[in-house]
Every structure is written in structure tokens, then in C-alpha cells.
Amino acid sequence: MTHSDKSSVCILRLTALGDCINAFGIANAIHEDYPEVKIKWIIDSRFSSLFISDGKPIVPMVPVEIKKQGLLKSVLSLRKELKGEQYDVLLNMQTSIKASLLSTAVRAKLKYGYDSERSREGQSFFVNRRIDKPQNPHVMSGFISFARTAGFEKIEPKWNYHLTPQEISRAKELIPQDKKILVLAPASAKAEKNWTAEGYTEIGQYAVEKGFHVVIVGGKGSLETELCSRIADKLQDNCTNICGKTSLRLLAAVISQASVVISPDSASMHLASSLNIPVIGLFAIHNPDRVGAWNFRKYEVSVYAQMAAAELGNKEAGWRYRVKNKEAMKAIDCQKVKEVFDRICKDYSLH
Template identity: 25%
Template sequence: MSVPASICLLRTSALGDVTHVVPLVHTLQQAWPRTSLTWLVGKLERRLVGDLPGVEFITFDKGAGWAGMRAVHAALRKRRFDALLHMQVAMRSNLLSLGIKATRRIGYDRARAKDLHGLVINERIPARTGEHVLQAIGSFCEPLGLKQTNVRWDIPIPDDAHAWAAQQWTDDKPVLLVSPTSSHALRNWPSQRYAAVMDHAAARGWRVVLIGGPSPAERSMADAVLAACRNQPLDLTGKDTLKKAMAMFCHAQLLLTPDSGPMHMANTVGLKVLGLHAASNPARSGPYSDRRWCVDKYDEAARKYLGKPASEIPWGSKIERPGVMDLIAIDDVIERFEAAAATVTSASK
């Protein structure tokens, strides 16, 4: 099979998902170092991955509506790619792909395609089930004759971000970062329960740090958590950037979070993640490298809300129902915290 001269990658969002594209980029670059890679990515997501070496980035500002789509189409009007890897199944992405000229248009298999995805592609990835999102995205190189056998991120983190993170806490206590807010509100755990776990960690001698973005929803959740805490944590909500968050993940020992972008960002640097899963399946969308520290109530949620075990519902089904995250008890999380803390303690001896 001939080596393509140019490949366009289309995965605009979200933060966690774009981290899953990075190993694919490294796979393509290692196999074909002379192949030109162009990645259509979201405005926010570009702040995280937009400095990957050897990749041209074109920003899609979905907040600009049709104007954002027209801007991408204008930027690509005179260009043609050997292959388009169309890794996002959404109507907006399918429309965006119409402005990309490519000989081979590789998309999802029929089971995972939706919103007329099949009309804008001419090849499909292998049909599989039971895969993590990262594995599904990695399989986009298979129609090109490659196989993703190594998962490597190496997302650049600037020195000034590391310097900022190092200044936020200066003692030698182990650090629990808490990022309590998902972009999907029904994946969020109750604020009082976060506070109970944070108080437990503080009593055990850990430095507890509350983090999150500057959005009103994240600020509101942070305020609710703080109001319920007996031991006030260091509150850095809205004070970091994506790169500073990545640096904090390098300087901490554990992250507590629901299914969210920070979960996957932290995973890329090897931070232990205490993920909270009831609305989503951790086997599909949990931290890819290590899910030992996660709380998994997905099967219980399937039985309660869908009347059947997780093994009998379609792979990747979301159970985003009011109250679903209440299935995760405080004691469930403290048990996983203690398990993770034991490894941190033993590693430091």
C-alpha cells in the first residue's frame, strides 16, 4: 500500500476525546514521518494539543455557528488530501467534513455511525464492540495499512506551566486534586459527597486542591463543595489553563473526578484517577491506562434504569438519568481513595 502524502484528521471535541487522538498522531508520524498531517480541532481543544510537533492545526470555532464552518471550508478550499480520518459522529461534524476534499474518506463502521455519517465517507474502520474510545480512534489507521500497537501521548507542557504548578503548594504532603464538574451535568456527583471525601483525605494528612475551569457551572459546583467542607481545601477553580492543569497533574498523586476531560488529561501523564462512573461505562470511556482506582456502578445503573445488566445493553450506552450518580456512595469512594493512598505511601518509603 502506498504511503499517503497528506492526511486530514477530523476530531474537533471534546477535551478527553482529543487526548485519545494523540496516540494515533504518533502512530502515523512514526510510520510515515514525511506524511503531512492536518488536524481540524476545536478552539478550546487546540489550547491543549495545538503545540504537538509536526502537525498543522486548523481551528473550528463551533461557537461561531455557520461562520465558523465557512472559515474552515475557506481555509481548505484549494487543498486536497489523500485521506480524511473522520473520527467524530455528529451532524455538525458531518457537515464540516463536506468542505474537506479527500480521495479516501474513512469513517466509523455502521454500528457506530449516526447523523448521516455514512453519506460523507467511502470507507469504514473495522466493526468491533467492547472497545475503549482510544482503541476505536486508534483503529482509524487500519484501513491505511497500519496498526496502533503503542500508546504514547507526550502532550507538550511548557516550563512556565510547571513552574506555576510548583508554586501552588510547597509542602511535601501527598496531593489529592478534585475536579468535580463534568460538561454533562447528570454525570456530576453531589457536592456534599465530594466534601465528605475531601475532609477524609485532609484528615489523613493529604493536601486537597479543588480545581476546575472558569465557567459559571464549575464555579457554582466549587462553591457548593467549599460550603460543605469542614477542612477548607486550596481552591484553584478558574485560576489555571489547560497547560497549567496538565502540569498540576504531573505534581499530584491522585485525581478525583467524574467522567470528564480532566480524567483523560490526567491519564496522559500517568496520574492515578479515582473516576466516578455510573452514567457511563468506564471500560469504554474511563481513564485508558489504569482503571483500578475507579468506582464502577455502571452495571447497577443499567439494572435500575434500563431493567437489564450492562452486558445486555448496546456498548457505549449512556445512562444519564437524574439521580444515577447517587448510586455511588461516599464509602465507595473512600475505599478507592484508601487503596490508592496505600500505594502512594508505600512508594514514598
């Protein structure tokens, strides 16, 4: 089947924010490249604001408030929201039982789920089609396969946040305009995925010596604010710490002004990649082949392979294998991060 056989598509991807950023690349590409196709995206309301520009959703969406309402009420609410709507295709890009139960609220002729290797939590009971297994293990490749298997054969991810002049102006007010900017996004949602404060400080000082100003970003959680404060205290006047002071949209605007971003496996890493800002992704717990920065894989620094091998021996790590050593990120060598930073400076003429 081709896209011409379909006039409407519903995409279901609720969480996490990094995955929603990647899913947006597909949703937006369909929306822009196939304007004749009606599209709707079901997303967790906690993340929907990133994809709303000047009060209007960039891609038509239905935010669901699962955390606030609970799953049952969310299913009933979504059913009411979509009452009378019929879709040719549902792309269920999330394998959780939560997503599968929500998918029952969507009336669609074809309901696509993951291939047998990636499908889990009983998703196969809620779909009637499977996507073609992608050759590339990356999550983004899976999302692309959803669209291509459903008939959008030449689709490529396309990100456009429609950042407004006001958002860009506000971002520029927060950061110096006379220096190259290194954005440090040091924290992910889980402590074990974060590099050390000492490592971030050392690479920050290295960047300062090369004429960069460091901008530190992060959320409002205590884990993030504490880590960011420790780094900022060391870098002092050579950095601007705006951790906890930005909305998702303002964070995107700030990152859009960066020359380089350094981040562990986090939403900020995926946001930088989607904005086409060179990002050094740092990995030890999750396989970067699966979750790395889609547009900048060549700049990542990873010890995942050696950490996984230490735990598994001769056994091959599965697609979802997660390193259990909570100290694994400490194995990242700052010298290697400096080398990749220098390579970006050379590639992008940032000397």
C-alpha cells in the same frame, strides 16, 4: 494498505474536550512515530489551546470557530484554509452531521468513517471506507481502529503536551510542594454526571488524614464554581481551590503534579489519564467501558451497570445507552471510593 502507501493524513475530531484529548493520543502518535507523514488535525477552536506549546501546535492543526462563525461559514472558511491541499486519508472520528459537513472541505482519496454499529447521523454518506469494528467498546479503541484500518497497524496512543518549564513552575506556585497532592476535579459539563459535594468532602477529608493536601480544579461556569466552593468551604485550610483560575494548559500542568486525581466522567479525568496520573473515575450515567479513563480503568468506581439494569430490566444496554435517572451518581458509595484510593496509595507507595 500500509502507512507506506500514504504520505498525508487529515484527522477530524472537533469535540468534546475529553474526546479531543483521546484523539490527540492518536494524532500525536502518528506525528511522532511516522515523521514522514504529513498530518493535520481539524479541531474546535475552543479546545485547541491545550495542544499548543510555547506558541506552536504540537500536531499541525486547523482550529474551526463553529460556535462563533456558525456551521456554514465554518465550512467555507475551512475550505479556504485547505485550498490546494490533497490528503491520502481523512479519518473522520466524529459522527455528528456537523463534522460530516465540515469533512466536505477536505480533499482526500480515502475517507474513513465509523463501523456500522457506531456510525450515525448519516456519516456513511460522507465517507467511502469504514473502519474495522473494534472489539473493545471504548471510544479510544475506535480511534485506534481508525489509524490501524488506515494502515498504521502498530499504532498505540502517545500523549505529550510538551509542558514548558514556565508552565510547570506556575503550577507549582499554586500548590504546596511539601505534601502529596490529591486533585479533586468534581464537576463535568452536566450536573447529573457529578457526584455529591458531601461525597467529595468526605473523600477529601480522608485524604487529608493520610497526609494529602487537596487541590480543587474546575472551569469558570457557575455549576463548577458553586460545587467547588461548597467542598472548599468544608475542607478549609486543608485545600487549595483554584477552580476557574487556570487555562487548559495550566490545568494540565497542575494535574501533572498530582499524586492522585478523583473526577467524574470529564475532560479532567481524561487529562489525568493521558498524563499517566492515577485517576479514580466516578460513573453512573455513561458506561465506563465506553468512556472510562483509558490508562486507569482498574481504579474506577461505577454504579452504571446496576442503574442501567434498573431502567432496562432484561434488555441489554446499547453502546450509547445513557442512564436517565438524574440522581444516579448519589448511589456511589464513598467507602468504595476510599478503598480504591487506598489501593492507589499502596500501588504507588503513597503511604
